[in-house]
Amino acid sequence: MEHFIDAYTWINIRFLLAGLLVTLQVSVLAIIFSFIIGGILGIIRYVKIPVLSSVIGFLIDVIRNLPLILIIFFTYFGLPNIGIRFNIFWSAVAAMTVFQSAMLAEVIRGGIVAVPKGQMEAARSTGLTYIQAMRLIILPQALKKMIPAIVAQFISLVKDTSLATVIVLPDLTYSARIIYSQDSNAVLPMFFMMTLLYFLICFCLSRLSISLDHRLS
Amino acid sequence: MFQILNDYSSQLFEGFQITLLSSLIALVFSLILGVLLAIFQISGKKSLAIIANIYVEFFRNIPLLVVAMFFYVVVPLYGLPLSGFVSGTLGLILYTAAFIADTVRTGILAVPNGQMEAARSTGLTFIEAMRHVVLPQAFKIVIPPLGNQFISLIKNSSILALVAGFDLMYQGDIIASETFNVFDTYLLIGLIYLVLTLPMSYLMRYLEKRWATN
Numbered sequence: 001m002e003h004f005i006d007a008y009t010w011i012n013i014r015f016l017l018a019g020l021l022v023t024l025q026v027s028v029l030a031i032i033f034s035f036i037i038g039g040i041l042g043i044i045r046y047v048k049i050p051v052l053s054s055v056i057g058f059l060i061d062v063i064r065n066l067p068l069i070l071i072i073f074f075t076y077f078g079l080p081n082i083g084i085r086f087n088i089f090w091s092a093v094a095a096m097t098v099f100q101s102a103m104l105a106e107v108i109r110g111g112i113v114a115v116p117k118g119q120m121e122a123a124r125s126t127g128l129t130y131i132q133a134m135r136l137i138i139l140p141q142a143l144k145k146m147i148p149a150i151v152a153q154f155i156s157l158v159k160d161t162s163l164a165t166v167i168v169l170p171d172l173t174y175s176a177r178i179i180y181s182q183d184s185n186a187v188l189p190m191f192f193m194m195t196l197l198y199f200l201i202c203f204c205l206s207r208l209s210i211s212l213d214h215r216l217s
Numbered sequence: 218m219f220q221i222l223n224d225y226s227s228q229l230f231e232g233f234q235i236t237l238l239s240s241l242i243a244l245v246f247s248l249i250l251g252v253l254l255a256i257f258q259i260s261g262k263k264s265l266a267i268i269a270n271i272y273v274e275f276f277r278n279i280p281l282l283v284v285a286m287f288f289y290v291v292v293p294l295y296g297l298p299l300s301g302f303v304s305g306t307l308g309l310i311l312y313t314a315a316f317i318a319d320t321v322r323t324g325i326l327a328v329p330n331g332q333m334e335a336a337r338s339t340g341l342t343f344i345e346a347m348r349h350v351v352l353p354q355a356f357k358i359v360i361p362p363l364g365n366q367f368i369s370l371i372k373n374s375s376i377l378a379l380v381a382g383f384d385l386m387y388q389g390d391i392i393a394s395e396t397f398n399v400f401d402t403y404l405l406i407g408l409i410y411l412v413l414t415l416p417m418s419y420l421m422r423y424l425e426k427r428w429a430t431n
Contacts, residue, residue, distance in 0.1 A: 065414035066407050067375035069386055074403045081400035162280040166379060173282060191291050195279050202278035
């Protein structure tokens with residue numbers, strides 16, 4: 001028990017928090033990029049452009065059905081073979097973005113589908129063009145419906161970023177490992193603190209998602 | 218790519234078997250644990266519901282890697298050395314059970330309350346009513362989402378690669394480092410995963426549509 005408290009020196013805590021910051025940076029950047037890319041893909045899927053929509057649909061299915069670790073490895077180790085090179089941080093962001101864009105595309109398409117058809121018809125009959133109706137009437141309503149699902153995706157992002165330790169991203173999991181690999185007395189305390197930090201962030205986000213769900217519906 | 222498939226077929230097949238074995242073991246046990254948790258949550262007994270809720274909230278909100286690493290790194294320090302396969306699979310079971318509990322609970326709650334009341338009024342106990350009346354009806358509702366959980370399990374079993382579990386992903390890493398042809402190796406590994414997951418994902422989508430209209 002004595003060792004347990006001893007492991008929480010200011011240096012160790014600060015190191016863990018720096019790792020947490022990297023975890024959050026990767027997650028926030030990835031959710032922003034995947035919202036934009038997933039949004040475009042989701043809309044293309046929804047409007048059913050011949051060929052293009054089905055090709056994108058298939059690609060989304062492929063990415064959704066691959067292990068994320070594989071995508072991370074591929075981005076960091078595989079892409080340099082064909083001349084595309086990212087550093088560790090941007091490899092992690094790119095891999096997360098590819099995976100989450102596929103997830104969010106389905107969320108966003110589902111959100112648009114959930115808006116009653118009459119909304120589009122009514123908007124068109126007032127003289128709005130298809131794009132205006134989409135932008136001003138349909139998308140704002142769809143966005144409201146999908147906010148809880150987007151928060152849920154953000155939670156998986158925070159958790160999944162831990163997988164980027166395989167390419168030595170200095171995130172929370174990796175920082176904890178650096179500390180406990182130097183001192184076996186620190187293993188349990190570091191696991192405890194790492195788990196607590198992940199849990200606190202994800203739990204608060206999931207509460208937020210539930211309360212948003214109640215307030216918006 | 219075919220060259221790699223040819224040269225390393227036995228290693229790839231071994232990895233494929235481990236991935237499948239780990240996913241199946243994890244499916245069976247997380248299903249048992251998940252259904253138990255779901256029944257605890259809706260049993261009406263406060264203490265059971267609280268335990269199950271804490272479990273579900275805890276494992277839903279931490280990364281799978283942390284759970285697997287706990288068994289691989291922490292548990293051996295206290296005198297119980299676990300292999301990569303065992304720690305990875307244990308991690309998968311505990312983690313997935315939380316998600317299965319949610320799926321099953323939603324399924325059970327979707328069965329109208331009157332079914333349980335009617336079954337109870339005929340003299341069945343809570344457990345009998347659950348087993349003969351409510352669960353069979355919930356089954357159809359939960360099969361597609363459970364199938365999707367199994368797909369996630371197959372994908373998540375790649376966590377074994379991080380705890381030296383000799384699964385498909387792990388073999389892929391070894392082959393990539395031996396051949397230096399990283400691009401083709403991972404492409405091949407990805408294709409093997411897709412052979413498992415993609416048809417199942419389409420099947421679940423089909424079942425979801427079919428049973429939803431009935």
